[in-house]
Amino acid sequence: MSEEEALPLDDWHRAQGARMVGFAGYLMPIQYDGIIAEHRWTRESAGLFDVSHMGQLLLTGDSADAALETMVPGDIKRLGDGRMRYSLLLNDAGGIIDDLMVARRVDGIYIVVNGATKAGDIAHIEARLPDGVTLTHMTGEALIALQGPKAVDALSRIVPGVDTLYFMQAGGFDFNGVPLWISRSGYTGEDGFEISVPGQTATALAEALFDQPEVKPVGLGARDSLRLEAGLPLYGHDIDEETTPVAADLGFALSKRRREAGDFPGAERILQQREQGAIAKRVGLTLAGRQPVREGAPVLDAMGKAVGKVTSGGFSPSLMAPIAMAYVPVASAEPGSEITIEQRGKLFTATVTPMPFVPHHYHRPPKR
Amino acid sequence: MARYFTEEHEWIDVEGDSATVGITEYAQEQLGDIVFVEVPESGTMLDKGEEAAVVESVKAASEVFSPVSGEVNEGNSALEDEPALVNSSPEEEGWFFRITMTDTSELEGLMDSKAYKAFVDNL
Numbered sequence A: 001m002s003e004e005e006a007l008p009l010d011d012w013h014r015a016q017g018a019r020m021v022g023f024a025g026y027l028m029p030i031q032y033d034g035i036i037a038e039h040r041w042t043r044e045s046a047g048l049f050d051v052s053h054m055g056q057l058l059l060t061g062d063s064a065d066a067a068l069e070t071m072v073p074g075d076i077k078r079l080g081d082g083r084m085r086y087s088l089l090l091n092d093a094g095g096i097i098d099d100l101m102v103a104r105r106v107d108g109i110y111i112v113v114n115g116a117t118k119a120g121d122i123a124h125i126e127a128r129l130p131d132g133v134t135l136t137h138m139t140g141e142a143l144i145a146l147q148g149p150k151a152v153d154a155l156s157r158i159v160p161g162v163d164t165l166y167f168m169q170a171g172g173f174d175f176n177g178v179p180l181w182i183s184r185s186g187y188t189g190e191d192g193f194e195i196s197v198p199g200q201t202a203t204a205l206a207e208a209l210f211d212q213p214e215v216k217p218v219g220l221g222a223r224d225s226l227r228l229e230a231g232l233p234l235y236g237h238d239i240d241e242e243t244t245p246v247a248a249d250l251g252f253a254l255s256k257r258r259r260e261a262g263d264f265p266g267a268e269r270i271l272q273q274r275e276q277g278a279i280a281k282r283v284g285l286t287l288a289g290r291q292p293v294r295e296g297a298p299v300l301d302a303m304g305k306a307v308g309k310v311t312s313g314g315f316s317p318s319l320m321a322p323i324a325m326a327y328v329p330v331a332s333a334e335p336g337s338e339i340t341i342e343q344r345g346k347l348f349t350a351t352v353t354p355m356p357f358v359p360h361h362y363h364r365p366p367k368r
Numbered sequence B: 001m002a003r004y005f006t007e008e009h010e011w012i013d014v015e016g017d018s019a020t021v022g023i024t025e026y027a028q029e030q031l032g033d034i035v036f037v038e039v040p041e042s043g044t045m046l047d048k049g050e051e052a053a054v055v056e057s058v059k060a061a062s063e064v065f066s067p068v069s070g071e072v073n074e075g076n077s078a079l080e081d082e083p084a085l086v087n088s089s090p091e092e093e094g095w096f097f098r099i100t101m102t103d104t105s106e107l108e109g110l111m112d113s114k115a116y117k118a119f120v121d122n123l
Helices: A012-014 A037-046 A065-067 A118-127 A151-158 A197-208 A220-229 A256-261 A267-275 B024-033 B104-109 B113-121
Strands: A019-024 A026-031 A047-048 A056-062 A084-090 A096-105 A108-113 A132-139 A141-147 A170-175 A178-182 A192-198 A216-217 A280-287 A298-300 A308-318 A321-329 A338-343 A347-351 B001-007 B010-015 B017-024 B034-038 B049-055 B061-065 B071-075 B097-101
Touching: A012 A019, A012 A197, A019 A108, A026 A220, A026 B061, A037 A047, A037 A216, A037 A220, A047 A151, A047 A197, A056 A065, A056 A118, A065 A108, A065 A321, A084 A118, A084 B034, A096 A118, A096 A170, A118 A132, A141 A151, A141 A197, A151 A192, A151 A197, A151 A280, A170 A197, A192 A338, A197 A216, A280 A308, A298 A321, A321 A338, B001 B113, B010 B104, B017 B024, B097 B104
Parallel strands: A047 A216
Antiparallel strands: A019 A026, A047 A141, A056 A108, A056 A132, A084 A096, A096 A108, A141 A192, A170 A178, A178 A192, A280 A321, A280 A347, A298 A308, A298 A338, A308 A321, A338 A347, B001 B010, B010 B017, B017 B097, B034 B049, B049 B061, B071 B097
């Protein structure tokens, strides 16, 4: 691996006292004040996250939406202007190449993919694009997330109008004459925003946000504990090319029209699993005591045979208890089921628990 | 009483053949918020370099190795209820275990506080 690359906010993070680590080929802030303090600040106020390592892509051309549909199981053609959807890049066996966010903009289909997988995603997508559809990797853009119940108060002061967005809506906004693309979305389970900003303006925007009393910077450490509490999978850990959307319990990403047409990669296998069930399923786990179980720890059956594994495990700062995600046999996947996990020669009893572990607080449109 | 340090960031206070072991300020800072500590039970026989305790932060688990061989007299039971003592007072209240050494010559390779400080400054 070559040297890690610095992102536009590198100097700003260091000035805030961040501890920087290598992640997905970039130098990223892992923490500032401490993971628990940053985690709680995000749940109570507003956390500023630099997620500029993620890939921002733009598909342009008349049939960009149709082209993307050949690679994902979501309804992209009927995605309205300024609407956003979670989707999955699938291989022909129905395995997950990446999870991503897709939004329709005036200038094209905007996609955000994971940092560690973006090079492979771009190659995969480009190889499947028809003539007339072009992929642009928006390398000049930084991506800042502002997450928490007070994110809307802080951001509205700097960028008027963002409060009109509901969860999974997005639009173009203005910051001192600089165009921003802002969506009401995130990876913490809280209300909040993700802001695409030209790299040369990222520091000015971070400063303006940090000047708001609600805002503190939050590192990758708390980002992970927040998304785990929210029950959100992390690519490369909880989902990968060996897992299907059904096994990963991401069936909501299979849009109705696409299911009925059965016209996405791996549709045959995925739709069969949807009817008959997958062999194993991603579930949430809670544990007694305080000791976490970690990624890789095997799930054992009554005979002591490994039948699954923990894919994310840690300590929940909100619940002050260990929580985890694991793949377990479907017979043990019902909430309340007790399962056995082995770690360092020690056996742990875990209880299958519905996710999210901590309720989501999304700003959804009022029900009509 | 003399205090020695290991390259794995443990400290050991020695008085005769009795010793108290913990992790250093530098180690707790690197680990971040500590949420669980498993200390050895009294009577446990440990070899120098053997895994003696487990310390879990929000993000990861780490082992604590015994800097010397001997028999554990006591694990710090206060850490069960308050693992964060290792963050707030790593080199005093947050000690891990007390041990009766079987071979005090094992202390010879360890660093004193000055050498340890130089070691950490170079990391």
